Amino acid sequence: MVMRPISYGRQYISQEDIDAVVETLQSDFLTQGPKVKEFEERFAEYVGSKYAIAVSNGTAALHLCTMAMNVQKGDKVITTPLTFAASANCIRYCDGEVDFVDIDPHTYLMDLDKLEEKLASVPVGTYKGVIPVDFAGYPINVERLRSIANKYKLWIIEDACHAPGGYFEDSQKVQQKCGNGAYADLHIFSFHPVKHIATGEGGMITTNNKELYEKICLLRTHGITKDPELLNENHGGWYYEMQELGYNYRLSDIQAALGVSQLERANEGVRKRNEIALKYNEAFKESKITTPFVHDNTLHAYHLYVIQIEDRKGLYNHLRENNIFSQVLYSPVHLQPYYKKFGWKKGDLPVVEKYYENCLALPMFPTLSIDEQNYVIEKIKEFIDE
Structure with a gap:
């Protein structure tokens, strides 16, 4: 396809x-x-x-x-x-x-x-x-x-x-x-x-x-x-x-x-984003991928759908080879060269630094079609099952 x-x-x-x-x-x-x-x-x-x-x-x-x-x-x-x-x-x-x-x-x-x-x-x-x-x-x-x-x-x-x-x-x-x-x-x-x-x-x-x-x-x-x-x-x-x-x-x-x-269609967009997220959650629930946490009393607006996976770079490259352009968001601000000038260094904020090593934002937008999302899921599973 x-x-x-x-x-x-x-x-x-x-x-x-x-x-x-x-x-x-x-x-x-x-x-x-x-x-x-x-x-x-x-x-x-x-x-x-x-x-x-x-x-x-x-x-x-x-x-x-x-x-x-x-x-x-x-x-x-x-x-x-x-x-x-x-x-x-x-x-x-x-x-x-x-x-x-x-x-x-x-x-x-x-x-x-x-x-x-x-x-x-x-x-x-x-x-x-x-x-x-x-x-x-x-x-x-x-x-x-x-x-x-x-x-x-x-x-x-x-x-x-x-x-x-x-x-x-x-x-x-x-x-x-x-x-x-x-x-x-x-x-x-x-x-x-x-x-x-x-x-x-x-x-x-x-x-x-x-x-x-x-x-x-x-x-x-x-x-x-x-x-x-x-x-x-x-x-x-x-x-x-x-x-x-x-x-x-x-x-x-x-x-x-x-x-x-x-x-005019902002509410519908948030509803659709949550629908897409639910499908991703279901697809990866038995895998080694960590999906986003959401508390029961919270409505996540899902600008991004960020997963955690050990071989982030491998998956990123595999998806690009299959015309899927995921994104890494964000490189921790304190490790940007400008802020390192103020004394910030690797190891100062270990949780966000660990997050950055494994994070990947998958396609997430209201017009993502069922076929497109199925294709994304298929290619991710193809990678993690290798």
Whole structure:
């Protein structure tokens, strides 16, 4: 059976998406128009937050959040080593100091026991904040993290780029959807093509804090405002003021139109991803492959389906030879050459380092067909049965 190339992730652009973009292209606004506001309002409704701010990408979202939390030179902020580099880089953009906490060996999320141990070993106030990551789409228990953060006076920016639509049940048995603002100060999302919602490039910040919302809106657009209620003086309808040193981190109406259209099938996409994951789980349950852990009270959003296998490189190469392009995600951030300059070295975070030796992300996207998934499973079994 000859298959088209099967990648680990793939965007799906429907005719409805194309029509939505064309309609915007023919409208009066290509940027700074009504579609951005519509996307923000609909996304806030989707995750259950009070406010949402659309931005140019997920990295911009992280940078704006660290600026909003007033990260300054020398401020220490904790994140996970199992993430894309931007989750740590945003701290460095503000001249802060990055510290890492190792991952839980089952969930692959930041180990909250180890986080608490680190915080308990130093005076309260040593660290300013924490940036957890919902790796692969698995939501971290932000309720417990909030309790720890309150004890040690930390703010929380939740990197939920992998997890729109995911949730966990808190101690009151309430489903807490990623990004709803119930426990974290800020949440960020990405709309890169392999993510759940694709806008080409793009991102979103959600919060329930009006003060943070207004500050980020200002920083997103050069630090400039025309809002009469915020101006120090007003010369007329044309007048604006630059009140902060901000950036051009705006999303265009073209991208927002695509985002609004994609959002219409976001729930269906998460449902389909879970269906694909269930089939993988069943296929590999009696094998030497370790499949993703999921707690009963959690809805995994499955941006990624990551397995652990001893001969990772062998399987990776075998799949490529058969037109299946799996991916290794991620190389631990603390071992990147840039962060090694700050003294990080192999052996510092043994759990994530062991994870990296054996991890492999298999094809996972809503339009993965039954035949394609069967082919992937067949080729993996072919390799492990050799």
